[in-house]
Amino acid sequence: xxxxxxxxxxxxxxxxxxxxxxxxxxxxxxxxxxxxxxxxxxxxxxxxxxxxxxxxxxxxxxxxxxxxxxxxxxxxxxxxxxxxxxxxxxxxxxxxxxxxxxxxxxxxxxxxxxxxxxxxxxxxxxxxxxxxxxxxxxxxxxxxxxxxxxxxxxxxxxxxxxxxxxxxxxxxxxxxxxxxxxxxxxxxxxxxxxxxxxxxxxxxxxxxxxxxxxxxxxxxxxxxxxxxxxxxxxxxxxxxxxxxxxxxxxxxxxxxxxxxxxxxxxxxxxxxxxxxxxxxxxxxxxxxxxxxxxxxxxxxxxxxxxxxxxxxxxxxxxxxxxxxxxxxxxxxxxxxxxxxxxxxxxxxxxxxxxxxxxxxxxxxxxxxxxxxxxxxxxxxxxxxxxxxxxxxxxxxxxxxxxxxxxxxxxxxxxxxxxxxxxxxxxxxxxxxxxxxxxxxxxxxxxxxxxxxxxxxxxxxxxxxxxxxxxxxxxxxxxxxxxxxxxxxxxxxxxxxxxxxxxxxxxxxxxxxxxxxxxxxxxxxxxxxxxxxxxxxxxxxxxxxxxxxxxxxxxxxxxxxxxxxxxxxxxxxxxxxxx
Numbered sequence: 001x002x003x004x005x006x007x008x009x010x011x012x013x014x015x016x017x018x019x020x021x022x023x024x025x026x027x028x029x030x031x032x033x034x035x036x037x038x039x040x041x042x043x044x045x046x047x048x049x050x051x052x053x054x055x056x057x058x059x060x061x062x063x064x065x066x067x068x069x070x071x072x073x074x075x076x077x078x079x080x081x082x083x084x085x086x087x088x089x090x091x092x093x094x095x096x097x098x099x100x101x102x103x104x105x106x107x108x109x110x111x112x113x114x115x116x117x118x119x120x121x122x123x124x125x126x127x128x129x130x131x132x133x134x135x136x137x138x139x140x141x142x143x144x145x146x147x148x149x150x151x152x153x154x155x156x157x158x159x160x161x162x163x164x165x166x167x168x169x170x171x172x173x174x175x176x177x178x179x180x181x182x183x184x185x186x187x188x189x190x191x192x193x194x195x196x197x198x199x200x201x202x203x204x205x206x207x208x209x210x211x212x213x214x215x216x217x218x219x220x221x222x223x224x225x226x227x228x229x230x231x232x233x234x235x236x237x238x239x240x241x242x243x244x245x246x247x248x249x250x251x252x253x254x255x256x257x258x259x260x261x262x263x264x265x266x267x268x269x270x271x272x273x274x275x276x277x278x279x280x281x282x283x284x285x286x287x288x289x290x291x292x293x294x295x296x297x298x299x300x301x302x303x304x305x306x307x308x309x310x311x312x313x314x315x316x317x318x319x320x321x322x323x324x325x326x327x328x329x330x331x332x333x334x335x336x337x338x339x340x341x342x343x344x345x346x347x348x349x350x351x352x353x354x355x356x357x358x359x360x361x362x363x364x365x366x367x368x369x370x371x372x373x374x375x376x377x378x379x380x381x382x383x384x385x386x387x388x389x390x391x392x393x394x395x396x397x398x399x400x401x402x403x404x405x406x407x408x409x410x411x412x413x414x415x416x417x418x419x420x421x422x423x424x425x426x427x428x429x430x431x432x433x434x435x436x437x438x439x440x441x442x443x444x445x446x447x448x449x450x451x452x453x454x455x456x457x458x459x460x461x462x463x464x465x466x467x468x469x470x471x472x473x474x475x476x477x478x479x480x481x482x483x484x485x486x487x488x489x490x491x492x493x494x495x496x497x498x499x500x501x502x503x504x505x506x507x508x509x510x511x512x513x514x515x516x517x518x519x520x521x522x523x524x525x526x527x528x529x530x531x532x533x534x535x536x537x538x539x540x541x542x543x544x545x546x547x548x549x550x551x552x553x554x555x556x557x558x559x560x561x562x563x564x565x566x567x568x569x570x571x572x573x574x575x576x577x578x
Contacts (some may be wrong), residue, residue, distance in 0.1 A: 025363040026355065031126075031133035038125045049119045056081065056111045064104050082110035090148040090389060095155035102155045105147050113142035129357055136354040143388045149397060157401045164403075171403030179399070188377060189395045191416055196408035199569050203410060204245035206257040208568035209557035210270075212297035215278065216289040218270040218570040219297050220244075221562075222256060224554035226263045231549030232335055233265040233302050235294055239313035240271040240286065241379050243417050243573050246502065247312065249410050253502050255537070262541055264308075264548070265555050267298050269315075273419040273575040279372025283428040284447045291322040295333050300561040306335040308544060312501065313472065316342020317433065320480070321445075323459065324452035336547050338462040338540065340501050341472040344454060345440045345479035346433045351386050351470065356434045361427065368423040376418035376577035383415075386470045411498055420577055440483050458486040462543055464536065466493045466500030478522045489543055490518065492529065493536050505535040512536035 039046055060081045067078045080103070084091050091097075096106045121135040147153035151161065151169070160168040175190070182188045197203045208222035236256070238244040247268060248256040259266050269290060274281060281289075291309070298307050311319030316339035323337055343349060368374050384391040398404045406412075438444035443451035461484050465474035474492055481488045493500040494510035503510055513529035532539075558564040 027359045031130045035123045035134045053115045082107045093156040168403035172400040175399045192409040192412040204248045204569035209564040210566045210570040211562040218572045220268045220568045221557040222266045228551040234308045236268045237311040237315035244270045270572045281422040282424045309334045310338040312340040320344040323457040327456035328450040336460045346437045348476045350473040373420045380418045454483040457484045461488045463490045468496040471497045503535045
């Protein structure tokens with residue numbers, strides 16, 4: 001069903017996808033066909049499933065009849081048969097509860113969509129990858145056909161249409177045309193006011209200088225905010241899918257500024273946005289021209305051989321790779337490693353695994369073949385599909401049905417500022433990590449002539465995960481405890497992949513969990529974990545400071561062997577994909 005929907009231009013446009021050369025690049029149809037065949041071979045399951053659906057709808061009919069009768073007699077409403085999940089914002093408008101017609105429509109949809117997902121996700125006889133696909137795309141299908149996504153079945157849209165005499169739909173059409181133009185014929189939904197933020201003005205404003213540059217990175221050294229600093233500097237390595245300034249968002253949300261204020265000399269890698277001239281770059285280049293070159297530059301800038309490494313998302317995975325590489329050559333430059341929402345064991349990577357099998361990677365390879373790199377909107381769309389209701393359909397309704405203009409939102413502005421990825425590098429990463437999980441197999445991956453063996457890594461590791469992460473699930477992140485030989489401190493933070501990391505102490509938001517006994521498996525760890533309110537950043541600082549050496553006079557960019565090239569945030573970060 002979802003495969004057929006994905007072939008229609010309208011549905012693909014809503015997902016931000018253009019007409020594919022391969023009519024089924026996600027390889028959805030075979031999975032759905034396999035599930036249909038298995039269902040056909042089990043008529044008893046089909047009969048039982050349909051009976052359960054009929055019973056639920058009969059209960060709904062009885063509940064609505066009783067509710068209407070009670071209202072007529074002056075009595076209160078009855079208990080609903082189906083209610084939205086906590087956090088489901090599709091049905092927040094009062095009419096979904098107060099208007100009997102829309103209440104019935106909402107509950108009928110919830111009953112049917114949950115029945116559909118439950119039925120398809122429990123089909124027997126499917127291999128694990130096919131079962132994951134069936135479950136994921138059934139949920140996508142169910143989300144797409146929510147009554148909240150259509151003009152005549154969304155009470156908020158209907159009210160706006162009547163009150164404005166259809167101006168909301170005219171404005172929505174204008175917004176739709178604007179987003180088609182932004183995407184050069186593909187629908188690229190605007191999620192944040194594109195004119196509200198400017199790098200160096202209200203984003204990435206921590207004072208610093210670019211002190212090193214090569215073909216892949218600019219290295220930014222930040223101005224000190226204290227007279228003395230810890231001897232050991234910090235090298236921060238963000239993911240290369242988006243821009244580095246997630247670590248230096250607004251002044252109040254900047255991990256960089258906070259770390260500098262705690263008395264650290266901070267360096268950040270700003271990855272290039274690759275084009276045809278860098279299409280030949282491989283994963284090995286991201287290690288050698290990225291982390292290793294940055295470590296050389298940090299030593300030249302500070303005179304310090306030992307450095308604290310910090311990596312976020314794929315940047316954290318690359319920090320893990322660098323640990324294995326450095327251990328393989330007997331290099332002790334990374335004194336500690338901090339890994340935010342980063343995986344090294346990809347045996348349970350969550351919903352992203354749905355997009356990764358040999359056939360899909362072959363399609364991806366063909367897609368990247370002409371230009372030699374993956375366009376930024378491909379990964380942008382993939383990540384949005386993981387939270388389709390929040391990151392696709394809510395904006396579809398707001399922008400195009402209600403005709404609203406997007407509001408300024410720094411996180412969503414950054415999220416849309418995605419980068420391209422070289423073909424060879426990206427395929428290596430997907431195959432070696434996600435498909436084959438070779439990073440945790442000693443010597444299965446060789447980079448720059450060095451076999452990677454994480455069991456040789458003995459440096460202390462601070463491993464941070466978030467409870468609601470849809471990109472790097474915390475259970476998957478936790479598995480790194482089994483791979484490194486040194487001490488690992490695992491911290492679980494509230495919220496998700498971005499907000500759970502970028503959570504400054506002054507915000508007084510969310511919480512984090514620690515387990516002093518550090519059990520070897522995640523379930524015992526969770527049972528014994530203690531909850532702490534607020535940000536986990538002070539816990540990280542308390543862990544890092546004792547390993548950072550004595551205090552020394554603050555270092556300024558350009559004081560040592562590396563000259564200042566330009567002001568932060570630098571030029572690499574300003575190269576947008578669209």
